[in-house]
Amino acid sequence: MNEANEAFEAQLRAVLPDATFRPLTPAYLEEPRGQFCGNGGLLLAPKTASDVSVILRACHGARVPVVPYGGGTGLVGGQVMKDARPVILSLERMTDIRATHPTENVLVAEAGAILADVHSAAENVDRLFPLSLASEGSCRIGGCLSTNAGGVNVLRYGNARDLCLGIEAVLPDGSIHHGLRRLRKDNTGYDLRGLLCGAEGTLGVITAASLRLFPRPAKTGTAFLSVRDPAAALDLLAMTQAQLGQGVSAFELIKGTGLDFLAEAKLGGSPPLTPHPDWSVLIDLGLGPSDGPEAALLTLFEAALADGLVSDGVIAQSSGQRAALWKLREEIPLANRAVGAISSHDISLPLSSIPDFLTRTDQALAAIGAFRVNAFGHLGDGNLHYNVFPPSGEGKETYRHQRDAIRSTVYDLVAEYGGSFSAEHGVGRLKTAELMRYGDPARLSAMRAIKQALDPNGIMNPGVIFPAD
Amino acid sequence: MNEANEAFEAQLRAVLPDATFRPLTPAYLEEPRGQFCGNGGLLLAPKTASDVSVILRACHGARVPVVPYGGGTGLVGGQVMKDARPVILSLERMTDIRATHPTENVLVAEAGAILADVHSAAENVDRLFPLSLASEGSCRIGGCLSTNAGGVNVLRYGNARDLCLGIEAVLPDGSIHHGLRRLRKDNTGYDLRGLLCGAEGTLGVITAASLRLFPRPAKTGTAFLSVRDPAAALDLLAMTQAQLGQGVSAFELIKGTGLDFLAEAKLGGSPPLTPHPDWSVLIDLGLGPSDGPEAALLTLFEAALADGLVSDGVIAQSSGQRAALWKLREEIPLANRAVGAISSHDISLPLSSIPDFLTRTDQALAAIGAFRVNAFGHLGDGNLHYNVFPPSGEGKETYRHQRDAIRSTVYDLVAEYGGSFSAEHGVGRLKTAELMRYGDPARLSAMRAIKQALDPNGIMNPGVIFPAD
Incomplete structure (x- = not known):
């Protein structure tokens, strides 16, 4: 593997627009948990899939490693390669929402679009893009897809891969896969879309995606209920799903320890119940126009109380109360970091x-x-x-x-x-040892064969998923 | 590529139970549309994934082609290889429902389980397995997954791939992938599950799967509405989803020609509207216990009537009427075949x-x-x-x-x-030319690389997806 050195940069400067080359600031060499730190590299911010293709073809030919870079919010070190000077390929200039098709419930976004901007674009046509993460204000949709991001609404709407109908992607040899389909059914060969989603940048670079939108729930409701223990929380989950079906958008478990940490860190606002319950759940509903979420949550609470699953609770009566309950949940990671x-x-x-x-x-x-x-x-x-x-x-x-x-x-x-x-x-660089230890041997072998087949020179995000040599 | 000849059979008889060897009846060499016809082969019906492994390892070593065989109901010739004597590997003896986990909404089935038996097993624990096809009485779940089958409930619940949480599969070299996970989130490397689903038996043999179950809708409703034209049908779809969200289980378009064919073939029962509307839709709802599907469909009908989208309709008032409306839709393919x-x-x-x-x-x-x-x-x-x-x-x-x-x-x-x-x-053997003609070149190249990587001897279902040499 070679470095993205001055000669290599000069070669690229001859064929790429000047704006592609950006100064490498320290932020590109860090990650949120501070466990991985890069040494340097050549930062490239292409504007088009064709430019990405030029870059990958050059890297493929010169055996220069490529680290695809989205919002830099990943928690497993997938965005930072140490002991090397790779090309850091940032999607930060590919941020267009290329199209919205509200009647089809589809939106086409470039990979560098910030997740929150995708949310806004969907809202602007009265639709919901349900992928919801703590980092949605800075993470980019391409990174969400490449890591198959999850978050709070997976229960109802699925992971990032499930929300992706098609992709445009540049493969390691520089070839461009034009797969921005807007189809719900398409059985014409292997699921390359699904393979690149979750490949963490080791099989190519997603440059755009067609994404599934949903009707926005007309009525929303939120409850914070103290539960006896985790077993009761599971029973309550089953009861909630039986009563409300796919209307359950999120079902989050909260431990008293987390509420203590919030208090310790002066985060999360005022606690909904005191003393802090040992275990509680936050339930979010998204229902139709003729439904009453508060009444539905009250019915649920009374049935759960009768069964001894819950002992106390708060049902949000306003969007302000709803936001306050969610603030509690959303700030637990901050409190954890403070502790x-x-x-x-x-x-x-x-x-x-x-x-x-x-x-x-x-x-x-x-x-x-x-x-x-x-x-x-x-x-x-x-x-x-x-x-x-x-x-x-x-x-x-x-x-x-x-x-x-x-x-x-x-x-x-x-x-x-x-x-x-x-x-x-994801696995990133943090959990490669765990993957080798706990992974199914036949699957690992198949994964290595696929990696070798699509990226024979091993340029794409080396050290991610598979341990560095 | 070699034949599954007598010497090869003798080699397998030495290491496999006698019951694995079954007489090859003509049914295994035919397919429903009569466009492909096999010449012969060695029929093997293994009972375990280990037996499948023994078979694939032997075929891999001897370069003998393998045609995985489910219920034989596929419509693109994926189950029949002509001009060869392959191993026909039928999953017909691997029919166990290995486990049901109703509290987790998961069921684990062997690949040979008939789809209707998977439905029954789910119903027995008060759950729904939503994959629903015309051939559900004879197709096998392994075939459904390998072809990423669709059907009438995809709108709400997704394709077969979306309904699969994990697989046990034997790869072309005979290695067994033990991936029967019951997890909703698992980001530990490439999506081998998703890749094998839809690979039509060209990358290995799925031997079992963990499948997603859902709560059974408490209330169901069905309407047959005549629409102005296909554009009005799409507007009605949007209206239906806006009013009923994820409660819409199916939304089927029916053309007057189909109703004429039903009458011609004396199928489908008595027509709900006469004369036959040029265009109509069949809408199916699955709602919660407190909902009234008939009232919801009436509200929908009235709004659509006011907007000039529909002109007439029937809302089922009983399960008998519901079945009658569905019979109409389900027998259209039979009427087509008769014509x-x-x-x-x-x-x-x-x-x-x-x-x-x-x-x-x-x-x-x-x-x-x-x-x-x-x-x-x-x-x-x-x-x-x-x-x-x-x-x-x-x-x-x-x-x-x-x-x-x-x-x-x-x-x-x-x-x-x-x-x-x-x-x-799927592509099968019927549409390989179309795939080469219309497929994205970069994707086709990646697909070939994956095929070569996982099945270097090309034993798995030759001629399917990729044209025979």
């Missing part, structure tokens, strides 16, 4: 195994140290963020030496229950 | 282009001959079955020489509008 986790785990599990998993993992960690655990997240999808913190008053640095023991304890139990060590964040 | 199509086209289009497409294609075909066209199907998905018939009183044989001209006329216009020449049936 400082020793180790964070973005895991998913078969739904019915979650209560057992939590009990056993808490116990196993207690045998290592007196940690605090904040387990929270997208219960409706079986996706928890299981984050481990030092005892109160102590800093995470003191416990850094125990991080590996914590990780393997958590992930071994995840594997035992048939879960995933990366539910929504 | 005898010169050429049938399973196409999809961007929704908003459908009215234009229909007008222009009808005109273009009229320039070739006085054909009758029955265009009908899953309008909500933009998926039409555009079938071309001889003039009344004449047989299709007379017009066989015009089949190619008809096909290219239809498919050229489909391509012009950004549509697909195979919406739900």
Whole structure:
């Protein structure tokens, strides 16, 4: 593998517009968790798929590594390559919403469009693009697709891959796949769209996508209910789905520890219930024009109370109250960061195994140290963020030496229950060892064969998904 | 490529249970449309994924072709290889429902399970498995997944691939991918599941799958409404989705020609409206326990009447009436077969282009001959079955020489509008030329690279997707 050195840059300057070349600021060499740090590289911000094609063809020929760069918000180091001077290919100038087709419920966006701008473009035609993440103000849709991002609405609308009908993408040899289809059914060969979604930039660069839109729910409702324990939360999830079907947009689990952290960090606004319940859920509904979400949530609450699943709760009576309840949930990651986790785990599990998993993992960690655990997240999808913190008053640095023991304890139990060590964040450079350890050997072998077939020179995001040599 | 000859059979008999070997009846060498006919082969019906592994490893080593065989109901010849003696690998003995997890909305089925039996297993735990096809009484779930089958409920629940959470599959070298996950989120590398779904048996054999279940709608409703024209049908679709959101389970377009064919063939029961409307739609709702589908459909009808979209209609008032309306829709393919199509086209289009497409294609075909066209199907998905018939009183044989001209006329216009020449049936052996003609070159090149990487000896279903050499 070669460096994107001055000679290589000169070669590209001869064939690309000047505006493609941008100064490399330190932000491109960092990532939010501070675990990976780049050394340098050649920042290129192409304006068209043809320019991306020119770049990839050159990199393919010269064996120069390429790091596709979206909003830089990824949490697994996929956007930062250390010990190398790669081409950092930023989609920041490809931000157009190319078309909206409200009658078809389709929008076509370039990969560099900020997720929040995609939301706005959908709202402008009275539609919903449901992918919703904490970083939606800065992440870019191409990165969301490449990492198959999840978030709070997966329960109802699916992951990023599910929301993508077609892509335009540049393959590692520079060929352009023109696949911006607006079709709901298309069985004409292998699902290259689905393969590139979630490939984390290792099989090519998505430059644009046609995305599924939905009718905007006419009525929305939100409730914060204290539940007996995680098993009761699951029973409540089943009851909610039985009563409200696909009207359930989000079903989030919140642990008392998270509410304590919010208070500690002076975040999240005033708590809806005091004292903090050990476990609670945040339920979001999106219903039709003739429905009454508050009444539906009250009916749910009364049935759950009768069954001993919940003991108290708040049903939002206004959009202000709704926003306040969501602020609570959305600021838990900030509170976590303020407290400082020793180790964070973005895991998913078969739904019915979650209560057992939590009990056993808490116990196993207690045998290592007196940690605090904040387990929270997208219960409706079986996706928890299981984050481990030092005892109160102590800093995470003191416990850094125990991080590996914590990780393997958590992930071994995840594997035992048939879960995933990366539910929504991806593998990136952070979890390549876990993939080799827990991944199915036949699948890993097939993945390597596909990588070799599509990127024989190994230029695309080296070190991501597959460990660096 | 070698034959599955007696020596090869003897080699397999030494390592596989006797029950694996079954007599090859003519049914395995035929397909429903009679366009492909096999010459022979070695029929193997393994009972386990390990047995499938033994078979594929032997075929891989001896370069013997393998035709995976589900229910034999496919309409594009994917199940029949002519001019060869392949191993015909039938999943007919792998029919177990391995597990149901109603609280997780998951069911694990072996690939040979009949689709209707998967429906029953879901119903037995008060859940819905929504994939619904005309051939559900005989097609097998492994075939449905391998062809990414569609059907009437895609609008609400997605295609077969969307309904699959995980797979167990045997790859062409005999390695077994153990991927029967029950997770809604799992971002740990390439989507091998999605790649094998829709690969039509060219990349391996799916032996089992974990499938998504849904709550059964508490209330269902069905309406048959005559619409002004296809443009009005699309406006009605938008109105229906705005009023009823995800409660719309199916939205089918029916042409008067189809109703005439039903009458001609004495099928479909008594017509709900006389005279036959030129265009009508069948709408199916699945709603919650507190909803009234009849009232909702009446509200919809009145609004559509006021807007001039519909002129008449029938709203089912009982499950008997509902079944009668669906019988009409379900028997259209039988009526088509009785009349005898010169050429049938399973196409999809961007929704908003459908009215234009229909007008222009009808005109273009009229320039070739006085054909009758029955265009009908899953309008909500933009998926039409555009079938071309001889003039009344004449047989299709007379017009066989015009089949190619008809096909290219239809498919050229489909391509012009950004549509697909195979919406739900797949490429099979029938449409390989169309794939080469209309497929995106970069994607075709990537598909070939993937095929070569995973099946270097080319044993898996040769001639399917990629033309036979």
